[in-house]
Amino acid sequence: MDSDLQLFADWAQGDQRAGERLFERHYEGVARFFRNKAGDHWPELCQRTFLTCVEVRDKFRAEGSFRSFLFGIAYRQLYRFFRERARDPESVDFQLRSVQDFDPSLSSVVAANQEERLLLAALRRIPLEYQVILELHYWEDMTAKACAEVLDVPLGTAKTRLRRGRQLLEAELAKDAPSEEVLTRTLSDLEGWARRLREQLDH
Structure with a gap:
């Protein structure tokens, strides 16, 4: 199977099928x-992301992965989406504002069980900057280094955000958990619950 970099190189040379295969893959x-951040707007934002990728493909220098490059575009499209919805776009602080702050209905995900519902609700209530990095890490299996590439921040900053994001998530989970047992079960298997949520997102 051709690598992302090979497909990208072929696409840059005019092979449209290589570009189609690259987009299908990602x-x-x-x-x-x-889907967990923009609700029913997710198809439009996907389209924006891939169109922007076509427009700026000459800026990709293969210093990181194509996947990080693509998710970096998605990340900027997401922030643009929320700024477009804000009364004062310039004052929006994504280290303070959450999806819940913008619109509580912005999700097209329905969780199957109690732990997953708790996790989804908690993710939507923490500031978007931390929700993004946690979902990249747990849903997309990205390392701190890959997250740093997506967010265009130093590796140390990405690691700090991951730690802080987990702390904020645990605090939000504690608010809604119906019992200590459910809270402990959810916190002890965050990766497992995240993996099962990812499977639901794929369907």
Whole structure:
């Protein structure tokens, strides 16, 4: 199977089929990225992301992965989406504002069980900057280094955001958990619950 870099190189040389294969390979991941944050707007944001990728493909220098490059575009499209919805776009602080703050209905994901519902609700209530990095890490299996590439921040900053994001998530989970047992079960298997949510997002 051709690597992303090979497909990208072929696409840059005019091979449209290589570009189609590249987008097919990454479409589900980009859709997951938007579905828990932008609700029914996710198809539009996917389209924006891939169109922008076509427009700026000459800026990709293969210093990181194509996947990080693509998710970086998705990340900027997401922030643009929320700024467009804000009364004062310039004053929006994504380290303070959450999806819940913008619109509580912005999700097209329905969780199957109690732990997953708790996790989804908690993710939507933490500031978007931390929700993004946690979902990249747990849903897309990205390392701190890959997250740093997507967010265009130093590796140390990405690691700090991951730690802080987990702390904020745990605090939000504690608010809604109906019992200590459910809270402990959810916190002890965050990766497992995240993986099962990812499977639901794919369907």
